[in-house]
Amino acid sequence: MIEVLKAPFPWFGGKSRCADLVWERFGPIQNYVEPFFGSGAVLLANPAPCTETVNDMDTYLANFWRALSKDPDAVASHADWPVNEADLTARHQWLVNQGEFRERMKTDPDYFDARIAGWWVWGQSAWIGKGWCEVRGTRVYRQRPHLGDAGMGVHRQRPHLTGHGMGVHRKRPHLGDAGMGIHASTRGSIYAYMRAIAIRMRNVRVC
Numbered sequence: 001m002i003e004v005l006k007a008p009f010p011w012f013g014g015k016s017r018c019a020d021l022v023w024e025r026f027g028p029i030q031n032y033v034e035p036f037f038g039s040g041a042v043l044l045a046n047p048a049p050c051t052e053t054v055n056d057m058d059t060y061l062a063n064f065w066r067a068l069s070k071d072p073d074a075v076a077s078h079a080d081w082p083v084n085e086a087d088l089t090a091r092h093q094w095l096v097n098q099g100e101f102r103e104r105m106k107t108d109p110d111y112f113d114a115r116i117a118g119w120w121v122w123g124q125s126a127w128i129g130k131g132w133c134e135v136r137g138t139r140v141y142r143q144r145p146h147l148g149d150a151g152m153g154v155h156r157q158r159p160h161l162t163g164h165g166m167g168v169h170r171k172r173p174h175l176g177d178a179g180m181g182i183h184a185s186t187r188g189s190i191y192a193y194m195r196a197i198a199i200r201m202r203n204v205r206v207c
Contacts, residue, residue, distance in 0.1 A: 007039035009121050014131035019045035036207075037061070044200065045161075055207040059105040060120045060133045065206060067117035072194040078118020080190050083126045089160070091119050095133045122187055179198055 007016055015022065019042045032048050034043060037054035038061070046052070056062060067075050081087070095116065104111050124132050 005044045005197060005200055007041040007044055008193070009039055009124040011039035011041070011124075014041050016041035016045075023047055026079045040201075043204065049200075049203075051205075053205040053207065059102045060116070062182075062206070063101075063105055064117040064121055065110055065201060067112040068194060068198050069201060070112055071114050072198040073191055074114035074193045075117045076194040078115045079122045079194075080118075081122055086198050088123055088126055089122055092133065095119060095123070096199070151174070 007014065016039070022042050028048060032046065032050055032052045034040075034054045035050075035127060037056040038045070039052065043052060043054060064075070098116065101113060101116060108125065120133060
């Protein structure tokens, strides 16, 4: 039995709220395989870790887990930053422009970037819903605004300002409570948190 760690970041479609129910149904097992790893909420809730294999094609996600296993303190250092809307917009744009990084992640098994990992988990924890660092082909992920009424508070999108596309992709950060993911951690504990996650993931096989 080990201490159950919370997922280090929120994930659209994550299963943290039902992870306990999953393990109640599974019971003791010898081999656990998860095809869409995401935030790893179910795996992290495993009450008796066994042979564990996970998979995910997202290069930013893969880089986070790879960098965390190699240098958790560096990841924590880059992730240790207050929530700031201007930074969220700028880092999102910078991260999705890292095409060379994405290609290298697919071809070099030893490569990782701690800054990208730290910025990615920082933004993933501040972003609302899906779309953070998501690239579709050569275009940056763009989300249509809520159209049901005049707006939904923090979910309100900025108006279209430039060009002839679908508007400027800017989104307010998550502000509804004390924070999500790493932003829910107290300042200073993020380093211990990242080290603990790295230790827990040490023997997990990642495809």
